[in-house]
Amino acid sequence: MAGDGTIGKACDVLDQVAAFERPVRFGELLESSDFPKATLYRFLQSLTNQRMLSYDPERQTYTPGMRLVRLAHAAWTQSSLAPIARPFLDALSRETGETVHLAQLDSSQVLYVDKRNATQPVEMYSQAGKVGPAYCTGVGKAMMAFLDEETLAKALSQQSFHRFTDKTLTSEQALRADLSLIRSRGYAIDDEEHEPGIICIACPVLTSGGRMLGAISVTGSTERMDFEQLETWIPRVRRVAEQIGIEAQAWRFPETRQNASNDRM
Structure with missing residues (x-):
């Protein structure tokens, strides 16, 4: 650079x-x-x-x-959500039987930091360690929706808006409208926007004060399910995201209780 x-x-x-x-x-x-x-x-x-x-x-x-x-192992252990989230991802994977992702933002792109495969695995792009687009993935949109305006504007300026499928959002205006909806309801969806036949629901991992740390998702195939079935898992995914946020805040920001008080203000 x-x-x-x-x-x-x-x-x-x-x-x-x-x-x-x-x-x-x-x-x-x-x-x-x-x-x-x-x-x-x-x-x-x-x-x-x-x-x-x-x-x-x-x-x-x-x-x-x-x-x-x-160095990568040290970064994974010390800087990523993966070690904290592992038991929660394991439990969510067992409950749903579907693919579970954990992601964080890396230079306005999605970095998949952990993944659990479905009971009946489906071929898809995402793998732990891979980087993907933020504007057309559930985890990416879930994270961008909870960025402050300055950081969001920078992230949006770095999106390619390449059309992967007929359902890909290809403009900042369309994406901003979707992000507004995501903020109001608390979760994002990927309706075959990145890969044909792949759908997902995603929730942001936030601190108690709303600081965005990452996102988790449950992903399925349209060959086996539709959104009505997938969306039954939203309350559980939201709860897991909250649990990871609580654990991450206690681990990464433990130095004073004042920090937690400030987050709540």
Whole structure:
């Protein structure tokens, strides 16, 4: 990113390697890179020397390195909602038998931080660790609906509004109208807006003062259910989201009782 200098460029290279989701050769990286050949090679060498990337000399491929894996694990443990939410997601998954997601916002996109597969798994885009669009996913809309106006305006400006299906919302005006409805009723839906045949209900994870921390969803397939069936789980999903919010607030903001009092004001 502009203004981030060498560190930002190195992070871009790490993102590029990770995006392949498999061992990748230098030539493949060069084809999709904005960097000149020598610059890209220099970053790859430096990142490999720092164990952020791993290089296989026999296959001549790069993969994320063990140092990066260790840092990712620390981030997952210390910064994500996943460890706190795990028992609640397990229980919700057992009760519903459907796919359960936990997500947080990452640069105005959805980062899936945990997932439980359905009893009868359905092929879909989302996986833990993947990034997806916010404007056309249940968890994304549930989170954006509870952002303050300044943060929301920035998030909206960064949405691509690409049409994935005939039901995708493709304008800021349409999305804002949907977000207003979500705020009033307390939950979001994805009516085949990102993937054909995939529907979901999602609730935001909030602190007691309304600070948005993430979102959870229950996702199903139109081959097995409709919204009337899926929406019967809304009270339970809302309650689980509240429980995660309470646990997260106690864990992440435990230093004073005054914080909790201020949140309620």
